[in-house]
Amino acid sequence: MTPTIEIDRLTKRYGEMTAVDNLTIRIPKGSVCGLLGPNGAGKTTTFKCMLGIAPVSWGMVRFDGVHLAPQTFERLAYVPETSMLYEWMTGAEHLEVVRRSYARYDSARAAELTALFGLDPRKKVGALSKGQRTALMLVLAFCTRPEILVLDEPASGLDPEHQRSVLDLVIDAAAGGATVIFSSHQITQVERAADQLAIIKGGRLILEGDLDSLKSSERIVEAIFEQPPTLNGVANDPRVRRIEQSGRVVRVHVRHDSEGFARMLASLGSKRVEILDQSLEELYLSAVASTVG
Protein backbone atom coordinates (compact mmCIF):
# COMPACT_ATOMS: atom_id res chain seq x y z
CA MET A 1 0.00 0.00 0.00
CA THR A 2 1.21 3.53 -0.75
CA PRO A 3 2.41 5.15 2.44
CA THR A 4 0.58 8.34 3.38
CA ILE A 5 3.84 10.10 4.14
CA GLU A 6 6.91 9.08 2.21
CA ILE A 7 10.26 10.75 2.71
CA ASP A 8 12.40 9.31 -0.04
CA ARG A 9 16.20 9.69 0.06
CA LEU A 10 15.75 13.27 1.23
CA THR A 11 18.98 15.26 1.25
CA LYS A 12 19.42 18.87 2.28
CA ARG A 13 22.73 20.73 2.02
CA TYR A 14 23.51 24.20 3.24
CA GLY A 15 26.76 24.98 1.40
CA GLU A 16 29.28 22.41 2.62
CA MET A 17 27.05 21.30 5.48
CA THR A 18 24.74 18.33 4.97
CA ALA A 19 21.79 18.83 7.33
CA VAL A 20 19.75 15.86 6.11
CA ASP A 21 21.50 12.95 4.47
CA ASN A 22 19.67 10.44 2.28
CA LEU A 23 16.77 10.11 4.71
CA THR A 24 14.02 7.61 3.94
CA ILE A 25 10.95 7.25 6.18
CA ARG A 26 7.61 5.72 5.18
CA ILE A 27 4.55 6.21 7.33
CA PRO A 28 1.38 4.25 6.55
CA LYS A 29 -2.07 5.76 6.98
CA GLY A 30 -3.18 5.94 10.59
CA SER A 31 0.32 5.59 11.97
CA VAL A 32 2.12 7.95 14.30
CA CYS A 33 5.85 8.26 13.71
CA GLY A 34 7.97 9.73 16.49
CA LEU A 35 11.05 11.48 15.16
CA LEU A 36 13.82 11.58 17.73
CA GLY A 37 17.36 12.87 17.61
CA PRO A 38 19.82 15.10 19.43
CA ASN A 39 19.74 18.87 18.85
CA GLY A 40 20.94 19.67 15.37
CA ALA A 41 20.14 16.18 14.08
CA GLY A 42 18.09 17.61 11.22
CA LYS A 43 14.53 17.14 12.52
CA THR A 44 13.31 20.68 11.87
CA THR A 45 15.09 20.80 8.49
CA THR A 46 13.35 17.55 7.55
CA PHE A 47 9.96 19.07 8.39
CA LYS A 48 10.75 22.23 6.44
CA CYS A 49 11.76 20.19 3.41
CA MET A 50 8.60 18.08 3.70
CA LEU A 51 6.45 21.20 3.47
CA GLY A 52 8.44 22.98 0.79
CA ILE A 53 9.53 25.71 3.19
CA ALA A 54 13.17 24.82 2.54
CA PRO A 55 14.17 23.68 -0.96
CA VAL A 56 15.29 20.06 -1.16
CA SER A 57 18.81 19.38 -2.47
CA TRP A 58 18.06 15.81 -3.49
CA GLY A 59 15.38 13.19 -3.02
CA MET A 60 11.68 13.80 -2.62
CA VAL A 61 8.66 13.76 -0.36
CA ARG A 62 5.29 12.32 -1.33
CA PHE A 63 1.91 12.40 0.32
CA ASP A 64 -0.28 9.47 -0.75
CA GLY A 65 2.10 8.93 -3.63
CA VAL A 66 2.06 12.46 -5.01
CA HIS A 67 4.31 15.46 -4.59
CA LEU A 68 3.38 18.32 -2.34
CA ALA A 69 0.67 20.32 -4.10
CA PRO A 70 -1.56 23.23 -3.03
CA GLN A 71 -4.36 20.70 -2.46
CA THR A 72 -2.18 18.78 -0.01
CA PHE A 73 -2.40 21.70 2.40
CA GLU A 74 -6.18 21.41 2.56
CA ARG A 75 -5.82 18.25 4.60
CA LEU A 76 -2.45 18.85 6.20
CA ALA A 77 -1.56 20.74 9.34
CA TYR A 78 1.89 21.83 10.46
CA VAL A 79 2.96 23.03 13.86
CA PRO A 80 6.40 24.60 13.47
CA GLU A 81 9.01 24.67 16.17
CA THR A 82 9.22 28.43 16.16
CA SER A 83 6.13 30.59 16.06
CA MET A 84 4.76 31.57 12.67
CA LEU A 85 2.07 33.68 14.31
CA TYR A 86 1.56 37.41 13.78
CA GLU A 87 2.37 39.37 16.92
CA TRP A 88 -0.21 42.09 16.27
CA MET A 89 -3.11 39.73 15.62
CA THR A 90 -5.38 38.10 18.21
CA GLY A 91 -6.09 34.38 18.49
CA ALA A 92 -9.59 34.97 17.10
CA GLU A 93 -8.13 36.77 14.09
CA HIS A 94 -5.78 33.88 13.42
CA LEU A 95 -8.74 31.51 13.57
CA GLU A 96 -10.59 33.74 11.11
CA VAL A 97 -7.70 33.43 8.66
CA VAL A 98 -7.87 29.64 8.97
CA ARG A 99 -11.66 29.70 8.57
CA ARG A 100 -11.36 31.64 5.31
CA SER A 101 -8.54 29.45 3.97
CA TYR A 102 -9.78 25.97 4.86
CA ALA A 103 -13.03 24.42 3.73
CA ARG A 104 -12.59 21.83 6.49
CA TYR A 105 -12.55 24.46 9.26
CA ASP A 106 -14.73 23.34 12.15
CA SER A 107 -15.79 26.23 14.36
CA ALA A 108 -17.17 24.01 17.14
CA ARG A 109 -13.88 22.15 17.22
CA ALA A 110 -11.97 25.44 17.33
CA ALA A 111 -14.00 26.61 20.32
CA GLU A 112 -13.52 23.27 22.06
CA LEU A 113 -9.74 23.38 21.52
CA THR A 114 -9.47 27.01 22.62
CA ALA A 115 -11.20 26.06 25.87
CA LEU A 116 -9.08 22.92 26.25
CA PHE A 117 -5.90 24.99 26.29
CA GLY A 118 -7.47 27.79 28.34
CA LEU A 119 -6.74 30.42 25.70
CA ASP A 120 -8.32 33.84 25.58
CA PRO A 121 -8.94 34.40 21.83
CA ARG A 122 -9.21 38.17 22.33
CA LYS A 123 -5.55 38.47 23.33
CA LYS A 124 -2.95 39.56 20.82
CA VAL A 125 -0.18 37.04 20.16
CA GLY A 126 2.33 39.62 21.43
CA ALA A 127 0.80 39.26 24.90
CA LEU A 128 0.97 35.43 24.93
CA SER A 129 3.56 33.30 26.71
CA LYS A 130 5.64 30.73 24.81
CA GLY A 131 3.34 27.93 25.95
CA GLN A 132 0.21 29.88 24.94
CA ARG A 133 1.69 30.48 21.48
CA THR A 134 2.32 26.75 21.10
CA ALA A 135 -1.25 26.12 22.26
CA LEU A 136 -2.64 28.58 19.71
CA MET A 137 -0.70 26.89 16.91
CA LEU A 138 -2.13 23.56 18.02
CA VAL A 139 -5.67 24.98 17.97
CA LEU A 140 -5.06 26.32 14.44
CA ALA A 141 -3.67 22.93 13.37
CA PHE A 142 -6.36 20.67 14.82
CA CYS A 143 -9.43 22.84 14.10
CA THR A 144 -9.42 21.75 10.45
CA ARG A 145 -9.55 18.06 11.43
CA PRO A 146 -6.46 17.34 9.31
CA GLU A 147 -5.64 13.94 7.81
CA ILE A 148 -1.90 14.56 7.88
CA LEU A 149 -0.15 16.17 10.81
CA VAL A 150 3.44 17.39 10.87
CA LEU A 151 4.28 18.46 14.40
CA ASP A 152 7.66 19.90 15.35
CA GLU A 153 8.00 19.76 19.15
CA PRO A 154 4.24 20.21 19.59
CA ALA A 155 4.39 20.31 23.39
CA SER A 156 7.25 22.74 23.88
CA GLY A 157 6.60 25.30 26.57
CA LEU A 158 3.32 23.72 27.63
CA ASP A 159 2.60 22.84 31.25
CA PRO A 160 2.25 19.10 32.04
CA GLU A 161 -1.55 19.16 31.91
CA HIS A 162 -1.59 20.59 28.40
CA GLN A 163 1.27 18.35 27.28
CA ARG A 164 -1.09 15.54 28.13
CA SER A 165 -3.80 17.22 26.03
CA VAL A 166 -1.44 17.22 23.03
CA LEU A 167 -0.90 13.48 23.46
CA ASP A 168 -4.66 12.94 23.65
CA LEU A 169 -5.16 14.99 20.47
CA VAL A 170 -2.50 13.04 18.55
CA ILE A 171 -3.79 9.65 19.73
CA ASP A 172 -7.38 10.55 18.96
CA ALA A 173 -6.48 11.91 15.50
CA ALA A 174 -4.56 8.76 14.60
CA ALA A 175 -7.33 6.51 15.95
CA GLY A 176 -9.61 8.38 13.55
CA GLY A 177 -7.28 7.60 10.63
CA ALA A 178 -4.96 10.61 10.55
CA THR A 179 -1.26 10.09 9.81
CA VAL A 180 1.20 11.88 12.05
CA ILE A 181 4.89 12.61 12.21
CA PHE A 182 6.08 14.45 15.29
CA SER A 183 9.35 15.30 16.95
CA SER A 184 9.79 15.55 20.67
CA HIS A 185 12.52 15.73 23.23
CA GLN A 186 10.21 13.99 25.64
CA ILE A 187 10.70 10.33 25.00
CA THR A 188 7.72 9.37 27.16
CA GLN A 189 5.42 11.21 24.77
CA VAL A 190 6.81 9.31 21.82
CA GLU A 191 6.58 6.07 23.76
CA ARG A 192 2.86 6.63 24.32
CA ALA A 193 1.67 8.21 21.10
CA ALA A 194 3.83 6.60 18.44
CA ASP A 195 3.71 3.19 16.85
CA GLN A 196 6.61 3.96 14.49
CA LEU A 197 9.98 5.33 15.46
CA ALA A 198 12.72 7.09 13.51
CA ILE A 199 15.91 8.21 15.23
CA ILE A 200 18.21 10.52 13.29
CA LYS A 201 21.65 11.84 14.08
CA GLY A 202 23.80 14.07 11.92
CA GLY A 203 20.99 14.07 9.37
CA ARG A 204 21.13 10.29 8.99
CA LEU A 205 18.63 7.67 10.00
CA ILE A 206 20.24 5.49 12.67
CA LEU A 207 17.29 3.45 13.92
CA GLU A 208 13.86 2.99 12.46
CA GLY A 209 10.88 0.72 12.73
CA ASP A 210 7.81 -0.39 14.56
CA LEU A 211 8.23 0.61 18.21
CA ASP A 212 6.99 -2.65 19.71
CA SER A 213 9.16 -4.72 17.36
CA LEU A 214 12.20 -2.60 18.20
CA LYS A 215 11.57 -3.19 21.90
CA SER A 216 11.35 -6.93 21.19
CA SER A 217 14.56 -7.12 19.18
CA GLU A 218 16.84 -4.46 20.67
CA ARG A 219 17.82 -5.80 24.07
CA ILE A 220 20.69 -5.89 26.52
CA VAL A 221 22.49 -9.12 27.32
CA GLU A 222 24.21 -8.85 30.67
CA ALA A 223 26.79 -11.47 31.60
CA ILE A 224 28.83 -11.95 34.74
CA PHE A 225 32.12 -13.83 34.40
CA GLU A 226 34.39 -15.34 37.05
CA GLN A 227 37.35 -13.49 35.59
CA PRO A 228 37.35 -10.29 33.53
CA PRO A 229 36.82 -11.85 30.08
CA THR A 230 38.62 -11.12 26.86
CA LEU A 231 35.94 -10.57 24.30
CA ASN A 232 37.97 -10.66 21.10
CA GLY A 233 35.73 -10.70 18.09
CA VAL A 234 32.52 -10.05 20.01
CA ALA A 235 32.57 -6.40 18.97
CA ASN A 236 32.53 -7.49 15.33
CA ASP A 237 29.46 -9.67 15.78
CA PRO A 238 26.78 -8.16 13.53
CA ARG A 239 24.26 -8.54 16.34
CA VAL A 240 26.23 -6.18 18.58
CA ARG A 241 25.39 -2.52 18.79
CA ARG A 242 27.55 -1.58 21.77
CA ILE A 243 29.57 -3.22 24.56
CA GLU A 244 30.03 -1.90 28.08
CA GLN A 245 32.43 -3.73 30.34
CA SER A 246 33.31 -3.04 33.94
CA GLY A 247 35.53 -5.75 35.34
CA ARG A 248 33.70 -9.07 35.35
CA VAL A 249 30.37 -7.62 34.24
CA VAL A 250 29.66 -7.20 30.54
CA ARG A 251 26.60 -5.49 29.10
CA VAL A 252 26.07 -5.92 25.39
CA HIS A 253 23.41 -4.00 23.47
CA VAL A 254 22.21 -6.30 20.71
CA ARG A 255 20.12 -5.52 17.64
CA HIS A 256 18.42 -8.89 17.39
CA ASP A 257 18.69 -12.55 18.39
CA SER A 258 19.37 -11.72 22.04
CA GLU A 259 18.76 -15.38 23.02
CA GLY A 260 21.33 -16.71 20.56
CA PHE A 261 23.78 -14.08 21.69
CA ALA A 262 23.14 -14.96 25.35
CA ARG A 263 23.93 -18.63 24.60
CA MET A 264 27.15 -17.53 22.90
CA LEU A 265 28.21 -15.54 25.98
CA ALA A 266 27.36 -18.50 28.21
CA SER A 267 29.58 -20.67 26.02
CA LEU A 268 32.43 -18.23 26.68
CA GLY A 269 32.23 -19.26 30.33
CA SER A 270 29.78 -16.81 31.86
CA LYS A 271 27.97 -18.30 34.84
CA ARG A 272 25.09 -15.85 34.72
CA VAL A 273 23.61 -14.43 31.58
CA GLU A 274 20.55 -12.25 31.68
CA ILE A 275 18.51 -10.72 28.87
CA LEU A 276 17.12 -7.31 29.77
CA ASP A 277 14.34 -5.37 28.11
CA GLN A 278 15.05 -1.78 27.11
CA SER A 279 12.79 1.18 27.53
CA LEU A 280 12.66 3.57 24.60
CA GLU A 281 14.89 5.96 26.51
CA GLU A 282 17.59 3.30 26.90
CA LEU A 283 17.13 2.28 23.30
CA TYR A 284 17.48 5.87 22.16
CA LEU A 285 20.57 6.58 24.24
CA SER A 286 22.16 3.34 23.11
CA ALA A 287 21.48 4.05 19.42
CA VAL A 288 22.74 7.63 19.65
CA ALA A 289 25.84 6.68 21.65
CA SER A 290 26.86 3.90 19.26
CA THR A 291 26.67 6.05 16.16
CA VAL A 292 29.28 8.55 15.07
CA GLY A 293 27.39 11.68 14.11
Place this chain on the structure above:
Amino acid sequence: MPSAFSVDPRSGVPVYLQLIEQVKRLIAVGALAAGEQLPTVRQLAVDLTINSNTVGRAYRDLERDGVIETTPGRGSFVRSNGVVTDVRRNLADVARTTLEHAVREGRTLGLDAQELRALFDDILQRWFPEAQEDKA
Protein backbone atom coordinates in the same frame (compact mmCIF):
# COMPACT_ATOMS: atom_id res chain seq x y z
CA MET B 1 -14.26 -1.46 32.43
CA PRO B 2 -11.49 0.90 31.24
CA SER B 3 -10.08 1.10 34.76
CA ALA B 4 -9.42 -2.63 34.61
CA PHE B 5 -6.68 -2.08 32.05
CA SER B 6 -3.38 -0.44 32.69
CA VAL B 7 -0.13 -0.54 30.78
CA ASP B 8 3.29 0.93 31.35
CA PRO B 9 4.52 2.39 28.06
CA ARG B 10 7.89 3.14 29.67
CA SER B 11 8.58 -0.52 30.29
CA GLY B 12 10.84 -2.40 27.91
CA VAL B 13 8.07 -4.94 27.37
CA PRO B 14 6.20 -4.08 24.16
CA VAL B 15 2.88 -2.45 25.03
CA TYR B 16 0.82 -4.80 22.84
CA LEU B 17 2.24 -7.77 24.75
CA GLN B 18 1.36 -6.08 28.05
CA LEU B 19 -2.22 -5.67 26.81
CA ILE B 20 -2.49 -9.29 25.66
CA GLU B 21 -1.24 -10.42 29.05
CA GLN B 22 -3.78 -8.17 30.79
CA VAL B 23 -6.76 -9.41 28.85
CA LYS B 24 -5.76 -13.03 29.50
CA ARG B 25 -5.28 -12.25 33.14
CA LEU B 26 -8.64 -10.50 33.45
CA ILE B 27 -10.31 -13.52 31.87
CA ALA B 28 -8.36 -15.90 34.08
CA VAL B 29 -9.39 -14.16 37.29
CA GLY B 30 -12.98 -13.81 36.13
CA ALA B 31 -12.98 -10.02 35.73
CA LEU B 32 -13.90 -10.55 32.08
CA ALA B 33 -16.56 -13.18 31.48
CA ALA B 34 -17.39 -15.14 28.34
CA GLY B 35 -19.42 -13.04 25.94
CA GLU B 36 -18.47 -9.81 27.65
CA GLN B 37 -17.61 -6.87 25.41
CA LEU B 38 -14.19 -5.27 25.37
CA PRO B 39 -13.72 -1.53 24.84
CA THR B 40 -13.28 -0.52 21.20
CA VAL B 41 -9.73 -0.09 19.94
CA ARG B 42 -10.19 3.65 19.79
CA GLN B 43 -11.75 3.87 23.25
CA LEU B 44 -8.99 1.86 24.87
CA ALA B 45 -6.27 3.84 23.05
CA VAL B 46 -7.77 7.12 24.26
CA ASP B 47 -8.37 5.81 27.81
CA LEU B 48 -4.82 4.51 28.20
CA THR B 49 -3.23 7.31 26.13
CA ILE B 50 -1.49 4.84 23.85
CA ASN B 51 -1.33 4.43 20.10
CA SER B 52 -4.43 2.81 18.59
CA ASN B 53 -2.42 0.61 16.21
CA THR B 54 -0.78 -0.89 19.28
CA VAL B 55 -4.19 -1.72 20.74
CA GLY B 56 -5.30 -3.05 17.35
CA ARG B 57 -2.29 -5.33 17.19
CA ALA B 58 -3.07 -6.76 20.65
CA TYR B 59 -6.71 -7.39 19.68
CA ARG B 60 -5.66 -9.08 16.42
CA ASP B 61 -3.31 -11.41 18.28
CA LEU B 62 -5.96 -12.20 20.89
CA GLU B 63 -8.40 -13.00 18.12
CA ARG B 64 -5.86 -15.22 16.36
CA ASP B 65 -5.31 -17.07 19.64
CA GLY B 66 -9.05 -17.58 19.99
CA VAL B 67 -9.34 -15.54 23.18
CA ILE B 68 -11.69 -12.91 21.77
CA GLU B 69 -13.79 -12.57 18.66
CA THR B 70 -14.48 -9.42 16.75
CA THR B 71 -17.65 -8.81 14.79
CA PRO B 72 -17.38 -5.84 12.46
CA GLY B 73 -19.78 -3.14 13.56
CA ARG B 74 -20.50 -4.80 16.91
CA GLY B 75 -17.15 -4.89 18.64
CA SER B 76 -14.86 -7.38 20.34
CA PHE B 77 -16.11 -9.99 22.80
CA VAL B 78 -14.58 -12.61 25.04
CA ARG B 79 -15.12 -15.91 23.28
CA SER B 80 -17.69 -18.17 24.78
CA ASN B 81 -16.63 -21.40 23.04
CA GLY B 82 -14.45 -23.65 25.13
CA VAL B 83 -14.06 -20.94 27.71
CA VAL B 84 -13.34 -23.33 30.56
CA THR B 85 -10.26 -24.80 28.90
CA ASP B 86 -9.24 -21.37 27.69
CA VAL B 87 -9.46 -19.94 31.18
CA ARG B 88 -7.41 -22.85 32.52
CA ARG B 89 -4.82 -22.29 29.85
CA ASN B 90 -4.81 -18.56 30.54
CA LEU B 91 -4.39 -19.15 34.25
CA ALA B 92 -1.40 -21.36 33.54
CA ASP B 93 0.02 -18.71 31.17
CA VAL B 94 -0.24 -15.99 33.77
CA ALA B 95 1.26 -18.13 36.53
CA ARG B 96 4.05 -19.34 34.26
CA THR B 97 5.14 -15.80 33.41
CA THR B 98 5.32 -14.88 37.07
CA LEU B 99 7.20 -18.06 37.99
CA GLU B 100 9.65 -17.60 35.14
CA HIS B 101 10.36 -14.12 36.34
CA ALA B 102 11.03 -15.40 39.85
CA VAL B 103 13.32 -18.17 38.63
CA ARG B 104 15.25 -15.75 36.42
CA GLU B 105 15.65 -13.39 39.34
CA GLY B 106 16.83 -16.24 41.58
CA ARG B 107 19.38 -17.40 39.05
CA THR B 108 20.70 -13.86 38.68
CA LEU B 109 21.18 -13.76 42.44
CA GLY B 110 23.28 -16.88 42.11
CA LEU B 111 20.90 -19.56 43.39
CA ASP B 112 21.10 -22.97 41.73
CA ALA B 113 18.19 -25.21 40.74
CA GLN B 114 18.29 -27.18 44.00
CA GLU B 115 18.19 -24.07 46.17
CA LEU B 116 15.35 -22.63 44.10
CA ARG B 117 13.37 -25.88 44.40
CA ALA B 118 13.82 -25.86 48.16
CA LEU B 119 12.54 -22.30 48.31
CA PHE B 120 9.61 -23.17 46.08
CA ASP B 121 8.66 -26.15 48.30
CA ASP B 122 8.91 -23.92 51.33
CA ILE B 123 6.52 -21.36 49.81
CA LEU B 124 4.15 -24.07 48.60
CA GLN B 125 3.99 -25.44 52.13
CA ARG B 126 2.96 -22.07 53.50
CA TRP B 127 0.15 -21.64 50.97
CA PHE B 128 -1.03 -25.23 50.78
CA PRO B 129 -0.47 -26.66 54.25
CA GLU B 130 -3.16 -29.35 53.75
CA ALA B 131 -1.49 -30.75 50.65
CA GLN B 132 1.80 -31.13 52.47
CA GLU B 133 0.17 -32.89 55.46
CA ASP B 134 -1.51 -35.33 53.07
CA LYS B 135 1.86 -36.21 51.63
CA ALA B 136 3.39 -36.72 55.05
